[in-house]
Amino acid sequence: MRYVVIMAGGSGTRLWPLSRQGTPKQLLPLIGGRSLLRLAYERAVELVPAERVLVVTGAAHLDAVRADLPEVAEANLLGEPVGRDSLNAMAWPAAVLARRDPDAVIAQLTADQLIEPLDAFVTAVDAAFRLAEAEPDALVTLGVVPTSAHTGYGYLQRGDAVAGFAGACVVREFREKPDAQTAAAYVASGDFWWNAGMFVFRAATFLEQVRLLEPAVHAGVLGLAEAPERLGEVFTTLKKISVDYAVFEPVSRGQGSARVLAVPLPISWKDVGGYASLAEVLEHDDDGNTVDGRGLAVDTTDSLVMNTDEGHVVAVLGVTGLVVVHTPDATLVTTLEHAEQVKGLVTRVAETAGPEFV
Amino acid sequence: MRYVVIMAGGSGTRLWPLSRQGTPKQLLPLIGGRSLLRLAYERAVELVPAERVLVVTGAAHLDAVRADLPEVAEANLLGEPVGRDSLNAMAWPAAVLARRDPDAVIAQLTADQLIEPLDAFVTAVDAAFRLAEAEPDALVTLGVVPTSAHTGYGYLQRGDAVAGFAGACVVREFREKPDAQTAAAYVASGDFWWNAGMFVFRAATFLEQVRLLEPAVHAGVLGLAEAPERLGEVFTTLKKISVDYAVFEPVSRGQGSARVLAVPLPISWKDVGGYASLAEVLEHDDDGNTVDGRGLAVDTTDSLVMNTDEGHVVAVLGVTGLVVVHTPDATLVTTLEHAEQVKGLVTRVAETAGPEFV
Numbered sequence: 001m002r003y004v005v006i007m008a009g010g011s012g013t014r015l016w017p018l019s020r021q022g023t024p025k026q027l028l029p030l031i032g033g034r035s036l037l038r039l040a041y042e043r044a045v046e047l048v049p050a051e052r053v054l055v056v057t058g059a060a061h062l063d064a065v066r067a068d069l070p071e072v073a074e075a076n077l078l079g080e081p082v083g084r085d086s087l088n089a090m091a092w093p094a095a096v097l098a099r100r101d102p103d104a105v106i107a108q109l110t111a112d113q114l115i116e117p118l119d120a121f122v123t124a125v126d127a128a129f130r131l132a133e134a135e136p137d138a139l140v141t142l143g144v145v146p147t148s149a150h151t152g153y154g155y156l157q158r159g160d161a162v163a164g165f166a167g168a169c170v171v172r173e174f175r176e177k178p179d180a181q182t183a184a185a186y187v188a189s190g191d192f193w194w195n196a197g198m199f200v201f202r203a204a205t206f207l208e209q210v211r212l213l214e215p216a217v218h219a220g221v222l223g224l225a226e227a228p229e230r231l232g233e234v235f236t237t238l239k240k241i242s243v244d245y246a247v248f249e250p251v252s253r254g255q256g257s258a259r260v261l262a263v264p265l266p267i268s269w270k271d272v273g274g275y276a277s278l279a280e281v282l283e284h285d286d287d288g289n290t291v292d293g294r295g296l297a298v299d300t301t302d303s304l305v306m307n308t309d310e311g312h313v314v315a316v317l318g319v320t321g322l323v324v325v326h327t328p329d330a331t332l333v334t335t336l337e338h339a340e341q342v343k344g345l346v347t348r349v350a351e352t353a354g355p356e357f358v
Numbered sequence: 359m360r361y362v363v364i365m366a367g368g369s370g371t372r373l374w375p376l377s378r379q380g381t382p383k384q385l386l387p388l389i390g391g392r393s394l395l396r397l398a399y400e401r402a403v404e405l406v407p408a409e410r411v412l413v414v415t416g417a418a419h420l421d422a423v424r425a426d427l428p429e430v431a432e433a434n435l436l437g438e439p440v441g442r443d444s445l446n447a448m449a450w451p452a453a454v455l456a457r458r459d460p461d462a463v464i465a466q467l468t469a470d471q472l473i474e475p476l477d478a479f480v481t482a483v484d485a486a487f488r489l490a491e492a493e494p495d496a497l498v499t500l501g502v503v504p505t506s507a508h509t510g511y512g513y514l515q516r517g518d519a520v521a522g523f524a525g526a527c528v529v530r531e532f533r534e535k536p537d538a539q540t541a542a543a544y545v546a547s548g549d550f551w552w553n554a555g556m557f558v559f560r561a562a563t564f565l566e567q568v569r570l571l572e573p574a575v576h577a578g579v580l581g582l583a584e585a586p587e588r589l590g591e592v593f594t595t596l597k598k599i600s601v602d603y604a605v606f607e608p609v610s611r612g613q614g615s616a617r618v619l620a621v622p623l624p625i626s627w628k629d630v631g632g633y634a635s636l637a638e639v640l641e642h643d644d645d646g647n648t649v650d651g652r653g654l655a656v657d658t659t660d661s662l663v664m665n666t667d668e669g670h671v672v673a674v675l676g677v678t679g680l681v682v683v684h685t686p687d688a689t690l691v692t693t694l695e696h697a698e699q700v701k702g703l704v705t706r707v708a709e710t711a712g713p714e715f716v
Contacts, residue, residue, distance in 0.1 A: 296711070317699060328691055357671045
């Protein structure tokens, strides 16, 4: 049967002070009051019944996930005691599902982006499911058809077409985040898609690759699936490595025993990693401003003002391209250009003001 | 005997959200934890004993003044039920003091500026006292020797010297705030001083001019001095007019029965009317920033960050020339260039967020 596993890890410090140690980015009600996780869940239930949606998150965030997604059963919430990178975040739920259902086919989806339109997304993931069901040796990646020469994403190079599956192809090679010139060449060639970090595969096929390439991790996650009470003890011993580096890249080069295929995801795919990208996806007034919460922007253009404190007013006067984010215990003022450096600022805040503010 | 009356009126909306309806500018602990009023009081007690220092303020601010100046006796605190401009703010204490001491000589001083050095100030006011004591028909104004062609101050034109009092002169004419070209010409001529809005006079001489020029106000304030319990009833009936327009300008033109003289005040006189001028008087770090309260400024230059909420952190990243002021219920973000427009912003805040925020 088909399953969806939503990955909701990460701390999202680039959205401080909205995102905090206890409230990562995916759990913030950023988009019309809904979180990115909630939106990912609403996509998932278009693909499979609610009882076959799993969420992998940090153990510290489980309560927040429960509050955001009350529909998800407790058995389908996997809380990592510590972040151990994406191989474990994918191999652990694969082992859990393989134990429940030896024929499980998993769509491993992210909760970091705004994805539109929904029907194109559902159609593409359904095609990936069908490909993974038809080709038992397939690890299917979802490749976003680029709309710009973005340097913030990894790319994948398309190889031979897969007969009988329109648009599907073998992945020739994965490429790291390119420089601007390389990205432009990738997009111009038409041979490259963005690596969405979303995958569809049979649990058994994926786990077999893990067994061949990272046997200790394989043994560890199978052990966890059998004895979940040993989570705290086992999880921290797992090797910290990305699934691209551990599985997809070596398998695409012929290591392992599977093939990496790709299907196109013809969607608008907007990352919401920091305030600059958040400002892009939110609605603006005629002056290019977004004011969310109690606040006002006067003689101001192209600025983002967010205030989560209802008993407080934020007034912005005479600025351009500014980001002002106010929460009950912390306020950030920066520019859209500097918004990517908020992560480093958060370190400084923790050092100088105290860890309770981050 | 000599007395000092400190005027501490005004709402100071240009320093919102630090200054509020209940806490005007002069009461804010802006300068190393001391308020402008406190600094004015400390100048006053260099001139007269503490029991001869009076403070005129808004009735709503009396408690705050008591807290800031516990040394001032209750009988020396005059709280105006409503603001009725500067004639009443000067005529009322003059009437109160004339009743206590028919020979009272009053230095009417402001609390709006940073004044340095103290000894030059004391020497100049002492000279003005001596002039007012020697010349019973004198209203003495203190004229600040200009250090720039400032367009934010009124000017006074110097006339004939007063024999026997070095530097003292007759005031030929008062001039309103000039445009930049006119201000430059004033300063170049050497004939003009800034009108400091500080005066020394015999209470009887000043009140006699009020009697001649604004008899209803004269009758009103004399009545108030006799029957302070009628304050609420009488004060609102007083004509709202500035002392310059009602007394000093007409007397300088030969109306009334006195002469307007001036003595020079050779001091550094820094207005603290808004954030731009406040930023100038506060100490900066090597990047030109002032961070007051819990906050940090990273990759930031020439900016003012003030935070009065100890449980909150304000982090500023990658900006120049910005003003960020955080208080428990309101946050302002603007530029030094726009800081003069905060007054208008406050009106908008009251309209959109509610009067409780201003």
